[in-house]
Amino acid sequence: MRQELHAEWTKLRTVAGTRWLLAGCVVVTVALSAAVSAAVTWSAGEPLKDITKLSLSGIQIGQTVVAILAVLAITDEYSTGMIRTTLAAMPHRASVLCAKAFMVTAMALAAGFLAVPMSLLAGRFFLPGKGFTPSHGYLRVLPADGSTLRAAVGSVLYLALVGLLSLGIATLVRDAAESIGIVLALLYVFPVLTHVVSDPHWQRHLQQMAPMQAGLAIQNTVNLHGAPLSPWAGLGVLAVWAAGALLLGGLVLSVRDA
Amino acid sequence: MTATDTAYRSGVTPRRDGFPAMVRAEWTKFRTVRGWVIGMAVAGLVTVLMSLLGTVGNGSPCRSGPNADQPCAPPIGPAGRAVSDRFFFVHQPLEGDGSITVRVTSLTGHLPTGTPGSGGAMPEMRSGVEAWAKAGLIVKATTAQGSSYAAVMATGAHGTRMQYDYTHDTAGNTGLVSAQSPRWLRLTRTGSKITGYESSDGVHWSEVDSVTPAGLPSTVSVGLFVASPDYEVTEQHLGSLGSMSGPTDATAVFDNLTLQGPQPGGTWIGDAVGEGFGAPRGEGQDYNQAAGTFTISGSGDIAPAVGGPDHNTVEGSLVGAFAGLIVMVVLGTRFMTAEYRRGLIRTTLAAYPRRGRMLAAKATVLGVVTFVTGLAASTTAYLLVGHLRRSHGEAILPVSSLTVLRVVVGTALLLAVAAVLALAVGTLLRRSAGAVAAVIVLIVLPYILAVASVLPAGAGNWLLRLTPAAAFAIQQSLPRYSQVNTSGYVPTAGYFPLAPWAGFAVLVAWAALALGLAAVLLRRRDA
Numbered sequence: 178m179r180q181e182l183h184a185e186w187t188k189l190r191t192v193a194g195t196r197w198l199l200a201g202c203v204v205v206t207v208a209l210s211a212a213v214s215a216a217v218t219w220s221a222g223e224p225l226k227d228i229t230k231l232s233l234s235g236i237q238i239g240q241t242v243v244a245i246l247a248v249l250a251i252t253d254e255y256s257t258g259m260i261r262t263t264l265a266a267m268p269h270r271a272s273v274l275c276a277k278a279f280m281v282t283a284m285a286l287a288a289g290f291l292a293v294p295m296s297l298l299a300g301r302f303f304l305p306g307k308g309f310t311p312s313h314g315y316l317r318v319l320p321a322d323g324s325t326l327r328a329a330v331g332s333v334l335y336l337a338l339v340g341l342l343s344l345g346i347a348t349l350v351r352d353a354a355e356s357i358g359i360v361l362a363l364l365y366v367f368p369v370l371t372h373v374v375s376d377p378h379w380q381r382h383l384q385q386m387a388p389m390q391a392g393l394a395i396q397n398t399v400n401l402h403g404a405p406l407s408p409w410a411g412l413g414v415l416a417v418w419a420a421g422a423l424l425l426g427g428l429v430l431s432v433r434d435a
Numbered sequence: 436m437t438a439t440d441t442a443y444r445s446g447v448t449p450r451r452d453g454f455p456a457m458v459r460a461e462w463t464k465f466r467t468v469r470g471w472v473i474g475m476a477v478a479g480l481v482t483v484l485m486s487l488l489g490t491v492g493n494g495s496p497c498r499s500g501p502n503a504d505q506p507c508a509p510p511i512g513p514a515g516r517a518v519s520d521r522f523f524f525v526h527q528p529l530e531g532d533g534s535i536t537v538r539v540t541s542l543t544g545h546l547p548t549g550t551p552g553s554g555g556a557m558p559e560m561r562s563g564v565e566a567w568a569k570a571g572l573i574v575k576a577t578t579a580q581g582s583s584y585a586a587v588m589a590t591g592a593h594g595t596r597m598q599y600d601y602t603h604d605t606a607g608n609t610g611l612v613s614a615q616s617p618r619w620l621r622l623t624r625t626g627s628k629i630t631g632y633e634s635s636d637g638v639h640w641s642e643v644d645s646v647t648p649a650g651l652p653s654t655v656s657v658g659l660f661v662a663s664p665d666y667e668v669t670e671q672h673l674g675s676l677g678s679m680s681g682p683t684d685a686t687a688v689f690d691n692l693t694l695q696g697p698q699p700g701g702t703w704i705g706d707a708v709g710e711g712f713g714a715p716r717g718e719g720q721d722y723n724q725a726a727g728t729f730t731i732s733g734s735g736d737i738a739p740a741v742g743g744p745d746h747n748t749v750e751g752s753l754v755g756a757f758a759g760l761i762v763m764v765v766l767g768t769r770f771m772t773a774e775y776r777r778g779l780i781r782t783t784l785a786a787y788p789r790r791g792r793m794l795a796a797k798a799t800v801l802g803v804v805t806f807v808t809g810l811a812a813s814t815t816a817y818l819l820v821g822h823l824r825r826s827h828g829e830a831i832l833p834v835s836s837l838t839v840l841r842v843v844v845g846t847a848l849l850l851a852v853a854a855v856l857a858l859a860v861g862t863l864l865r866r867s868a869g870a871v872a873a874v875i876v877l878i879v880l881p882y883i884l885a886v887a888s889v890l891p892a893g894a895g896n897w898l899l900r901l902t903p904a905a906a907f908a909i910q911q912s913l914p915r916y917s918q919v920n921t922s923g924y925v926p927t928a929g930y931f932p933l934a935p936w937a938g939f940a941v942l943v944a945w946a947a948l949a950l951g952l953a954a955v956l957l958r959r960r961d962a
Contacts, residue, residue, distance in 0.1 A: 213884075216894035238880060241872050248868050256776060354772065354867035358765035361875045366758050368883050370485065372927075373754040375747060376492020 181267050181276035189250070189280050198246045202288040202336075203295070206239030210296035211303065219308030219315075228309050229328045230396040232300020236332050237389075239292055240339045244360045247281045247343035252353035260435045270431045274348060278341055278423060285340040289333030297329060324398040331395030331412055338392060338412070338419045339364070345422025348430050363418070364389040381405045388418045457787050457796035465770070465800055474766045475804060478850075479812035482759030486816035489754040490823045508830040509740045510581035510709070512601045513649040517746070517832045519664075520580040520601075521709030521735025523720045524573070526658030533696030534623040535572055535657055538637065539589045541688040542570050542612045546666050547681035566592035567920055568663040569737065570612075570687030572622045574629055575656050576648075580709045583650040586660065586737070587620050587631030587643055591685070595620070596918070597631040597643040601739045604918035605644040607633050612687075619691075627651060637691065657694065658703065661687045661733030664920055682734050684720070689729040709735060740832060741920075742913045742929040747831045749842050750910035750929065752820035753813055756846045757879065763805050763850050764874045767857030770801050772867040780962045791954040794862065798855045798950060805854040809847035817843050834912045841935060845909030848939065852946050853878055856903065859949035862957055877945070878903045885926040892925040896932040903945045907931065908938025 189195050213234040217226070254260035267273050309315040342363070347356035367387030374380050384390045384405040394411025397404050406414065465471055512518035529535075546563040571588025585599035587607075595607035595618060612618050619634040630645040663685035694701075705722040722731040742748055774780040787793045817839070824831055853874070861870040881904035885895030899905050908931035915924050924930040931938055 213890060213894075217891050234884075237884070238876060241876050241880075245868050245872050252868065352867070354765045354769045354871045357868045357871045358761050358875070361872065361879070362758055362761045365875070365879045365883055366485065366761070369757045369879075369886075370489060370754060372886060373489040373751045374491055379492035 178272055178276065181269075181272045182279060184263070184267065185250075185273075185276040185280045189284070192253075194249065195246065195284070198242055198249075199284060199288050202239050202242035202246070203292040205242060206235035206288075206292035207295045207299060208235065209238045210235030211299035214300040214303040215307075217304075217307060217309075219310075219313055225314060225399050226309070227397060227399045228300065228304055228315060229297075229325050229398040230393075232304065233293065233296050233328060233332050233396050235292065235296050236335060236393070236396075239288070240336060240364065240389075241361060243285045243288060243336050243340045244343040244357060244364075246284055247340040248347040248353055248356045248360065250277050250281055250344060251347045252351060252356060255351045255435075256353065264435050271427055274344075274423070274427045274430055278344055281340040281344050282337045285337040286333055289336040292336075293329050293332050297325070327408060328396045328398055331408060334412060335392050335395060335415065338415045339388075341419040342388065342415070342422050345419065345424070345426040348426030349422070386414065388415050391415055454792060454796060457792060458799055460783075460787070461796045461800040465804060468773075471766060471770070474762060475808050478759045478762035478766065478805075479808045479815075481762060482753075482755040482809070482812035483816045483819065485755030485758040486752055486820050487755070487823065489751065490820055490827070508828070509746070509832070511833065512581050512739070513583045514600065514602065515833055515835075516602070517740035517830070518581055518601045519736045519738050519740050520582075521707075522569070522660045522662035522737055523705065523722060523731055523733030524575070524578060524656070524658060524660050524708045525703050525705045525722050525724075525729060525731055526575075526578065526656040527694070527701040527703055528654050529574070529624070529657040529694070529696045530654045531697050532624050532626065533657070533694065534621060535574075535694045536619065536621040536637075536691070537572060537659060537689045537693075538617050538619050538691040539570055539612050539687055539689055540614055540617040542568065542589055542591065542685060543687075544568055544591070544663055544683060544685035546683050564591035564685060565663045565666060565683045565920075566590070567736070567738075567918065568661075568683070568685035569596075570661045570685060570689075570731070570733075571620050571659070572631075573658065573660045573737075574622055574624060574648075574651070576651050578656055578706055578708055583648040584737070585622065585629035585631070585646050585648045585651075587622055587633065588660075589618050589620070589687075591663075593918075595633045595643060597646065598737070598918065599629065599646045599648045601737065602916060603646065604916070605646075607631075607643040608635075608641075610635070622657070624651075624655070624657075659687075659689055659692070659729060659731060660737075661685055661731045662735045662737055663733060664736035664738065684732055684734040686730065686732040689731065690727055692727065692729065703729075705731075707733075736919075738919045739916050741916070741924070742832070747824055747829055748929055749817070749831060749834055749839055749912040752817050752824075752831065753842065753846050753910060755816055756809075756813060756850065756910075759809065759812055760850055760853055760878065761875055763809070763854040764857040764878075765871055767801055767805070767854035768861035768867055768870045768874065770797060771858050771861040772865060772870065775865050775962075776867075784962050790957045794859075794950065794954050794957055798858055801858055802851045802855050806847050806851035809850035810844065813843045813846040832913060838912050842910050842912050845935065845939060849906045849909060849942065852906070852939075852942050853903070856942070856946040856949055859946060859953040862953035863949065878906075878942075880904075882907055892927070895926045899926055899938070900932050900941070903942045905931070905933055905938040906942035908933045909935045911935055 210232055214232050217231055254263060343360045346359050350356045368390055371380050371383045391406055391411040392415030394404055394406045395408045397408055509517040510520050542564060544564040545560040547560055568591035569588040571586055573584055573586035575584035576582040583600055587597045589612040590596055594609035597605045610616060619637045621632040623630045627647050628645060631643040632640040633643055634640045663683045666681055666683045707720045720733055774783060857874045860874050864870045881898040881902040884890050885898045911931050915930055
């Protein structure tokens, strides 16, 4: 396993795209978070806003970059034929996928560990000026507070799980364009669909199974009882999606000709 | 030794590469790659299937009233549009021509407080008048919901108004009613024409407007009315919206009521029109009459229906277009990136050295194929979803057939232009994954952020003006009316900041820009 990890690390490290994608992930995440924090304003009489979740909105765009990174980790090998060399050198296919999954997780965590604290800092910079002050019932956005810490750590884990989901799908599909299309459809189509379904019962069900909406429940810090899923259960749903995709991908990888 | 110099000559007469030949070549490429044909079929299929998925369940139940827990079907007005028609009406019949005059001395009311009651309970109320609370005189064909009418009224914050047949609105004096400045109102019927007047002293009258409602019979109901539209605050959460809304009520005091007609002196009857549709508060609708003074409380509105979570719209039937869009973006990108991946681009450019034209030919083929597929899919989805909803007893807010045509054809156009944008971005980046992700993030993410997510309406509106997501405006089926509470006109409720074709033009501009850049780079770069 150590050799597989070393091989995958070398591949990722020596491809110029990786570091640009990681940097891009951090930049777009923080940019969107900061933009949302700068756009919202407090107004009297409205229900309490989840400012922690607001200041972590950038995850919604950052996840696409993680998805690209994860998809390319395997589809690039197929498009260049490198996969045959890889599998000749490391015939145990499950270990190859595990090593790739490990590397994708590490990359996503690295991007998240940079992007999430910076997003929170941006929120802390902008939100108090927008009326989200202690006198209006808002404590400062501080990672010291338990639920904020959970939202922050959870957001980083969310990125990693999106990476694993993408890797699983890409292993299954083998084509970059199709994989990224399927991943983004899974993430983005559910929110649009839940918006249209008018039956409240079904709306809730869809929110509970949608990978993005359920997974981002980890960012909820207010009105937890009103949410369709508790934070960790939500992240659990995404984990089930990711595990399912990886298992299916691994299964197909081990029985199919490369 | 005579046959040595007869080299091979093609039978085809030499000519310049025509654009039609290039289009034909690209069409052949598309047609003969099984994956693309299957992909196009998948795009159509997911569009229809996901649209059908949008109809799961029983629809939004009415909040209360006799139709509680049943699908809501709004009343239909004289022009065939869904309307809201609920108010308190103190009336008597009027045969033929006549005139009614009254003085409004007070308009007060109650609004829900900012904190919603727990477990679906009514929010607590505070004093205050809804901006579009209405009190005044009305001439109405019947007391049934949706019938033709003309009314002149004092409003909560928009001065005196003359309105008829739900969608028409004329502003009068902007002054508001109070004990110090009461307002005199008068409606006169002459044949089919109704004229509204207002006055501050009952002596000097000024005409507000003279209108001809669509279907007034010779005997109409005439009298006093009070209505106060629902108060609605839309709070957006990630991926869902929670709207805090509640009924409001208004109470108006009238005196100096005179009715001139063929048989004056009839008795006044109080009716809560539309009781049962929506959520009238039992205690919110009432009237009493003492010494010529009428005190009337009413709730509801007389207005065109506007979109919101309670209503199914035409564009709601086409939600599958999002899934179809993603598939078409993938296909559009690959139509170009596959050439690079396989090295076919070198053959293509050797055969057709005019690179800009080659790109145009590709865009033409892709655009036409995606448009035709999209049109078939959106038409099917519209018809199937409409059929399903009707069989559930649910209503889709009716709009004119021209609007339906614009929404259905516009959806297909949107898919086609999005695919062309993807082709251009694919040419620019030459890498599938980045291009697909970039186009989806450009088109779908702003829509999600603005419509089903966290952004406040102001920022969401800007996203829907500047990004290619503006094109979804072409799916907006409901017009906005300035005389209906404007806080509901947010992206979440299906209202876009740009006009339908203007929004579509934004996407076209993006696609044109990307195509232009792609043509320049294609010419400069080695293939």
